[in-house]
Amino acid sequence: MERSDILEKVQVPPELPVVQALEKMDRAAQQILLVTDGDGRLVGTVTDGDVRRALLEGVNLREPVERIMNPRPRVLPAGSSPEDARQLMIDHGIRHVPLVDNLGRVVDLIMWQELFLPRKEVxxxxxxxxxxxxxxxxxxxxxxxxxxxxxxxxxxxxxxxxxxxxxxxxxxxxxxxxxxxxxxxxxxxxxxxxxxxxxxxxxxxxxxxxxxxxxxxxxxxxxxxxxxxxxxxxxxxxxxxxxxxxxxxxxxxxxxxxxxxxxxxxxxxxxxxxxxxxxxxxxxxxxxxxxxxxxxxxxxxxxxxxxxxxxxxxxxxxxxxxxxxxxxxxxxxxxxxxxxxxxxxxxxxxxxxx
The missing domain is CATH 3.90.550.10 (Spore Coat Polysaccharide Biosynthesis Protein SpsA; Chain A)
Structure with missing residues (x-):
């Protein structure tokens, strides 16, 4: 799948109901959603862990996805090296790192498996x-x-x-x-x-x-x-x-x-x-x-x-x-x-x- 296709599949607006966001996360199969505004600026992320916590807390799935998102995700500036992303993942125990430009717009998404899992875990x-x-x-x-x-x-x-x-x-x-x-x-x-x-x-x-x-x-x-x-x-x-x-x-x-x-x-x-x-x-x-x-x-x-x-x-x-x-x-x-x-x-x- 092309990188631009992945970014399109994982982006959702803040007002999208949680239940529809979960359907999109399932289809995208990347274990993350990027919540972006109308100009493509990143306002939060939703990971599998966020979803699990929301379900255990009994969150109403008709509420907007911004209700369960992390509004302060770890990001790196556009052009950062894979090594920068690798270190950020290790330091903070995260599996995805969005890259954003100077206006906060998402330009790329680096994923854990690209850096750490070139082959199947046993x-x-x-x-x-x-x-x-x-x-x-x-x-x-x-x-x-x-x-x-x-x-x-x-x-x-x-x-x-x-x-x-x-x-x-x-x-x-x-x-x-x-x-x-x-x-x-x-x-x-x-x-x-x-x-x-x-x-x-x-x-x-x-x-x-x-x-x-x-x-x-x-x-x-x-x-x-x-x-x-x-x-x-x-x-x-x-x-x-x-x-x-x-x-x-x-x-x-x-x-x-x-x-x-x-x-x-x-x-x-x-x-x-x-x-x-x-x-x-x-x-x-x-x-x-x-x-x-x-x-x-x-x-x-x-x-x-x-x-x-x-x-x-x-x-x-x-x-x-x-x-x-x-x-x-x-x-x-x-x-x-x-x-x-x-x-x-x-x-x-x-x-x-x-």
Whole structure:
């Protein structure tokens, strides 16, 4: 993408509603927005971190984006060297440096990955994928194939998920199997792949967390956990960094979800009355993707069905710190037919692969 194209895609006016700004940030995929006035002068920036704080604070997404922007971002004058930008990033822990002319107009944007990440980072954390469920919401398809093997374009869902992790440097996977496990084992015991796979087997259905009781000896450090029907387009390095900075024992990835009420809602307050046509609401919903510390594993009873919400509540009761990582980008829950069909259509039209 040309530099001028990037600058155009990341600039927004101060009065743009936050929800529209988030959509633009998602499309631009640069993890920053430059808030500029009508003359192109920089008045603030909005980063992923600013968005996460706003979502956790419950900011009204209909408010203007200037409500959540940083009005005093670190900048450099036009013509500054990459070394100047590198040092500024290191000194202040930032990932983007706008370059501005003597009138304060944005002329360039230098990004962390250009200076520090010429190649893919490698992460040692393991990824646990819960792939043992029966997939009853996708019946009758799952009478023949286990849910992880449902195709998304030319690959099964579970392989698409693993390849997306692998592209971000995560290459150690543990698949927790149950229903029709032999089909999944046979598929992955064939051609060699550039990542490592281990299998554990449930003797009976253990829910979305119960199989963690089988992982003694497998996990001795921070790990990621995901369901086998969830695809989240996100930066996992940022997620892991956030988890450690917050010193969480469990971090839940919460995705921003819009819900539209398809009716006119009657609003009555005191003696006043109005009709709000088809209002929309935004909530952070649980994606089924988590980061966990091995210290919580003893809370999972052996051989007992338990789901992640129960484990999280048990961890809270024991004083473990639980956090939420707000995610405002794309995510797909393929666990039921309508969501599967929509995801399949999106992947076809957008050219997403495994």
């Amino acid at each position: 992460h040692p954390e393991k990824v646990v994928i819960m792939a043992g469920g029966q997939g009853t919401r996708l019946d009758p398809f799952t009478r023949i194939l286990p849910k992880p093997m449902i195709p998304l374009r030319d690959k099964p869902i579970i392989e698409v998920i693993m390849e997306k992790f692998h592209r971000q440097g995560l290459s150690r996977f543990i698949l927790c199997l149950g229903y029709k496990a032999e089909i999944i084992r046979l598929y992955f015991n064939g051609d060699s792949r550039p990542y490592n796979i281990e299998f554990v087997q449930e003797d009976s259905p253990l829910g979305t967390a119960g199989a963690l009781s089988l992982l003694n000896g497998y996990l001795d450090d921070t790990f990621l956990l995901t369901n086998c029907d969830i695809i989240v387009e996100m930066d996992y390095a940022h997620l892991l960094q956030y988890h450690r900075e917050q010193q969480n024992s469990i971090t839940i990835v919460g995705a921003l979800k819009e819900f539209v009420v398809p009716y006119g809602v009657l609003r009555t307050e005191d003696n006043s009355f109005r009709i709000e046509e088809k209002p929309n609401f935004h909530f952070l919903v649980n994606t089924g993707v988590y980061v966990l510390e091995p210290a919580v594993l003893p809370l999972v009873p052996g051989g007992t069905k338990i789901d992640m919400p129960e484990l999280i509540h048990a961890a809270q009761d024991q004083g473990f710190k639980i956090g939420v990582y707000p995610h405002h980008g794309r995510w797909f829950d393929i666990g039921q037919w309508d969501e599967y069909q929509q995801t399949l259509k999106f992947f076809e039209t957008m050219g997403f692969g495994g």
